[in-house]
Amino acid sequence: MDIRLNQLTMQFEEMTAVDRMTTTINNGELVSLLGPSGCGKSTTLMLLSGLYKPTSGEIFFGDKNVTRLDAEKRKIGMVFQNYALYPHLSVLKNIMFPLRMQKVPKKEARERAIEMAALVRIDHLLKRKPAQLSGGQQQRVAIARALVKKPKLLLLDEPLSNLDARLRLEMREEIRRIQQEVGITAVFVTHDQEEALSISDRVMLMNAGSIQQDSTPQQMYKKPVNEFVASFLGNPPINLMTVERMEARQYKLENSAQMVLLPERLNHERVRVGVRPEDLYLTDKDSGLLSGKVLHIETIGRDTMIRLKIGNTSVRALVDPKHQLQTGDICTLGADRDNIHYFDCDTGERVNVEKEAQGDADTADVEEYA
Amino acid sequence: MPTQPTWKNTLKACLYLLPALVILITFNLYPIMKSFFISLYTDYDFFNDVVYEYGFGNFAKLFQDPNFSKAMLNTIIFVIGVVPSSIVLSLAIALLLNTKIKMMGFFRTIYFLPFVTSVVAVAIVWGWIFHSDYGLINYFLSWFGIDPVKWITDPVFAMPALIILSIWKGLGFNIIIFLAGLQNIDKQYYLAAKVDGASAWNRFKSVTLPLLSPTMFFISIISIINGFKVFDEIFALFNGRPGPANSTLTVVYYVYQKFYEEWQFGLASAAAFVLFLVVFLFTVVQLIIGKRFVHYH
């Protein structure tokens, strides 16, 4: 069952939590809703579940318009951020609850609940009350309860945020396993980019109620469609600077005398340049992008992170630790053309290099969907 | 921070407990003991405070007194008449008030008023409401072609009148407690239940009721105990009489009659002690039942 959102909008008084959202979630896909706090992820999920009714716009489950259908009738499964397990019911009764509501006979409900408990590997805990379970176990119960009625759609609202770092890693693989085993369409809300990029088929990055980019994780990382997406993803964050053209490919950093040699000829007189720290490497003076004085050096795991002072800004780069660098050294950094991103100074939209290179000035601001 | 019990900190704890203990012992424990002892005075010279004979004679006399049996029966009828309907009614109103409504504070005040108003004032007002010629209730009943009912003066209707008044009087307190209990239930459970396909009735039955059970339990214990102790409503509503033809004679009223009107201190104390036992028994039974059905989170 495909899920289609059409111009979905949700307003709370003067606050627009979800703003004209249009997208399609394909059958069997795991889609992550990613974005900063307050961008409308939970609200979108509540709209999908039917717990909230949109101000305008439509939701389709397959061909059926469910926009006005109540949550009780949508037949979806949902895992809440704090799991919301019924505290007075045992694990088994919690999992049986949705089936009992569907008037499934007690014996069958019991069998199906036990089967589901086995799938999420908690069949040894059936008699316990939720308060007697660890966070990870509670989460599994919540997933079992959401899946037991065989819903067409599974919604998960930051299900891992209460767990510690290791359990998170384990549970997110577990969610992926269960999702693929059952073959269910799932929407997974998170504000953790690593989580989103690692488990989903597709990521929707939201900001202030609207989708910024809707693509595969790699695509989103490699080809961010705007400055927000570029700066939201990546840790350490992407280096962004504004440059002004001097001549041809020679640009200079805004408000400084620092020269930057871009590998492309752009039609923009001013442009925002973005390079991820891991895409920068040390090189010799002629083929470099920019150069500056090393301010700070630190070792992060296998890599060495250096901070260069270039003009008035500082640039972070992850470099090979075999270079013997010291603070105060002057060094030059280079990057491959594919790894340099350009954004329009005013709109923040990605500048399409290939089209610009052909000298087609009119289409300079068109977004790229490669 | 748990510490080992030592003589020193035990002594300290006792000092902290002392003020409350002094009050409890003087005004609760001592009277209970004393009334039990008085109930054993079978031959007592009240003027010289001399007891000539101890024994269980008062209890024997008590159980032979048809008025006491009547009082006990009336009390039980009263409790059965008041407690369940009061709980159901106040829960229903609390549920309504718990939905997002405007002027919630205003309604809460209105419902709480009966609780803080003097019983005597309340009874006077209800005396008018029940009035057979000019009363509001009979006026309403006349709309449906029902003849005026002699609420206060007819032995058949005195008890219903008392029950109606008492339900109304207890409503405010119960509603406030229920509201507090309802607001303690995490809204997430209702969202989860909705997603799980539970209808409004099922959400009430499977989420609200079980999670409200500690509150329900508290209210039912308090209400039953209060029901067994009913006195001032009767005194005020029927002008210092236990209703027409003893129709609202309750155990506490019986105690009052024996003690203050007939000066039969031994009999009064015996009756009070029997009432104490009955209330105690009820509470124990409730505690046992409560263990099974009450969910504490």
Ligand SMILES: Nc1ncnc2c1ncn2[C@@H]1O[C@H](COP(=O)(O)OP(=O)(O)OP(=O)(O)O)[C@@H](O)[C@H]1O
């Ligand atoms: N019931 C509500 N009434 C009014 N405003 C609301 C309500 N629910 C959410 N909002 C507002 O809508 C916006 C989006 O909220 P939402 O809960 O969807 O954010 P989120 O992306 O889930 O954030 P987080 O990551 O912190 O959970 C927020 O600005 C929030 O204040």
Ligand SMILES: [Mg+2]
């Ligand atoms: Mg949220």
